[in-house]
Amino acid sequence: MAARRTLVALASSIAVVAAGALASPAAAHPRSPEEKFAQKVTTRAVQDHLAALQRIADENDGNRAALTSGYEASALYVESVLRKAGYETERDPFTFDREIIDTATLTENSPGSAEYEVDQMEFSPNSPVGGVTGDLVAPSDPLGCLATDWSTVVATGKIALISRGACPFATKAANAEAAGAIGVVIYNNVPDVQLFGTLGAEGLTVPVAGVRQADGQALATALAAGPVNVTLDLTSHTETSESFNIIAETEQGRDDNVVMLGAHLDGVEEGPGINDNGTGSAAILEVAVQLAKGNIRHDNTVRFAWWGAEELGLIGSTAYVEELATQEGELDRIATYLNYDMVGSPNYIIGVYDADESTYPAPVEVPEGSVATEAVLTSWFDSIGQPWVDTEFSGRSDYQAFILNGIPASGLFTGADDVKTDEEVALFGGTAGITHDPNYHSAGDDLSNVNETALGIMTQAIAASTYSLAWDTSAINGVSGPGDGYVHPGKGHGPGKHLGSEDRVLLERAS
Numbered sequence: 001m002a003a004r005r006t007l008v009a010l011a012s013s014i015a016v017v018a019a020g021a022l023a024s025p026a027a028a029h030p031r032s033p034e035e036k037f038a039q040k041v042t043t044r045a046v047q048d049h050l051a052a053l054q055r056i057a058d059e060n061d062g063n064r065a066a067l068t069s070g071y072e073a074s075a076l077y078v079e080s081v082l083r084k085a086g087y088e089t090e091r092d093p094f095t096f097d098r099e100i101i102d103t104a105t106l107t108e109n110s111p112g113s114a115e116y117e118v119d120q121m122e123f124s125p126n127s128p129v130g131g132v133t134g135d136l137v138a139p140s141d142p143l144g145c146l147a148t149d150w151s152t153v154v155a156t157g158k159i160a161l162i163s164r165g166a167c168p169f170a171t172k173a174a175n176a177e178a179a180g181a182i183g184v185v186i187y188n189n190v191p192d193v194q195l196f197g198t199l200g201a202e203g204l205t206v207p208v209a210g211v212r213q214a215d216g217q218a219l220a221t222a223l224a225a226g227p228v229n230v231t232l233d234l235t236s237h238t239e240t241s242e243s244f245n246i247i248a249e250t251e252q253g254r255d256d257n258v259v260m261l262g263a264h265l266d267g268v269e270e271g272p273g274i275n276d277n278g279t280g281s282a283a284i285l286e287v288a289v290q291l292a293k294g295n296i297r298h299d300n301t302v303r304f305a306w307w308g309a310e311e312l313g314l315i316g317s318t319a320y321v322e323e324l325a326t327q328e329g330e331l332d333r334i335a336t337y338l339n340y341d342m343v344g345s346p347n348y349i350i351g352v353y354d355a356d357e358s359t360y361p362a363p364v365e366v367p368e369g370s371v372a373t374e375a376v377l378t379s380w381f382d383s384i385g386q387p388w389v390d391t392e393f394s395g396r397s398d399y400q401a402f403i404l405n406g407i408p409a410s411g412l413f414t415g416a417d418d419v420k421t422d423e424e425v426a427l428f429g430g431t432a433g434i435t436h437d438p439n440y441h442s443a444g445d446d447l448s449n450v451n452e453t454a455l456g457i458m459t460q461a462i463a464a465s466t467y468s469l470a471w472d473t474s475a476i477n478g479v480s481g482p483g484d485g486y487v488h489p490g491k492g493h494g495p496g497k498h499l500g501s502e503d504r505v506l507l508e509r510a511s
């Protein structure tokens with residue numbers, strides 16, 4: 001219904017545009033209200049927020065990771081900017097368990113004295129204090145998948161050295177344990193990566209470690225030449241930690257129809273996390289500022305989230321959605337969720353989460369309304385002649401908890417560790433054959449790692465789509481208008497600014 005009314009109304013404005021276009025195309029083109037709003041959200045202001053986050057990282061051991069002073073300082077920055085813009089901010093706390101590694105070493109006592117990097121497999125017991133010490137021993141078949149692989153080998157009191165492959169780690173470890181081994185070291189069967197394994201469940205009594213292929217092979221070679229005495233020391237414990245998300249929402253807008261934007265504020269410990277995800281955090285921060293500053297009337301509430309502990313496993317956003325799910329009707333209020341995680345990659349693509357699966361089949365169920373959410377973003381790009389590509393609607397960021405709970409979602413992404421293709425270079429420039437962000441999750445993800453053009457394009461898209469959805473989500477959930485729950489601008493904010501009716505008409509075209 002809304003769309004049809006829009007079409008009728010649009011007919012007259014087309015005539016106006018066409019007449020103006022004949023005289024002076026550039027000057028006469030009436031800017032749409034979302035375009036006007038987008039222009040208020042400047043790349044410069046977003047870069048200022050990024051510079052602040054970089055300073056925070058510099059002053060806090062070079063990172064802004066969850067549970068660090070750098071995260072706390074980042075949160076204080078976001079909160080102070082929001083409060084100055086007139087928002088009330090809320091810290092939404094959550095607790096989670098994480099494994100703390102105390103010791104993880106494999107030391108060769110003789111004939112050499114090499115130290116190897118090891119990982120304690122999930123569900124492996126700790127070693128006794130000081131570790132277990134013994135000679136290495138290998139099964140007759142290096143894979144050690146059968147009990148009989150140990151029948152001709154004396155393993156009692158020794159540490160088993162086994163290759164990855166053909167059967168679960170738990171099977172290999174259980175066979176070695178049954179043969180009398182007091183510890184197990186399993187080496188990778190692919191080069192250059194540490195073996196992070198899981199035993200699937202508790203039950204073994206001997207410590208089990210993973211090592212790199214090259215290290216395992218070096219030990220196997222040494223063992224073939226003579227006895228190799230090693231100490232395997234694995235100790236870890238589980239700790240319950242608390243972190244928080246920051247939530248703020250517009251005073252204006254009906255409470256029963258909320259448009260939600262989110263970006264994770266935490267980074268990894270390896271670096272300052274400016275592209276991942278200072279960019280998304282800074283972009284939605286400036287959108288929040290300008291939305292409050294202009295005091296432009298809008299019918300829907302816009303809620304912003306800066307998620308905590310995303311890098312530790314989408315923990316903050318998951319806790320938030322699970323909490324809402326326990327409160328009657330809270331999830332139903334959220335019309336759609338837009339996720340912004342990495343929007344300034346140096347070797348960028350302009351990517352939109354592919355909710356309609358036009359390029360990638362989604363490995364998750366896509367909630368109804370996601371397609372219409374994606375369309376708000378893609379139609380913005382189309383309207384300004386900006387090329388874009390689909391990125392997989394995978395749920396591998398903070399929108400996961402939302403879509404698992406049936407809330408429509410989409411978002412923007414400029415790429416991380418995928419290699420740029422020739423086709424992408426044809427659309428966006430940059431370099432084929434290297435990743436979209438060569439500094440992904442590393443110390444090099446600093447202020448200089450952000451591509452200003454990409455950041456500008458994405459900032460405009462975030463601003464324009466937010467504005468459009470703040471007015472109307474009818475394409476997503478059929479809801480439009482101020483509703484009964486509309487909150488008028490409060491004391492001290494002055495009256496809301498009404499846009500001209502022609503602006504309104506052009507706005508509706510986009511949705």
Ligand SMILES: [Zn+2]
Pocket residue numbers: 264276277310341342
């Ligand atoms: Zn991220």
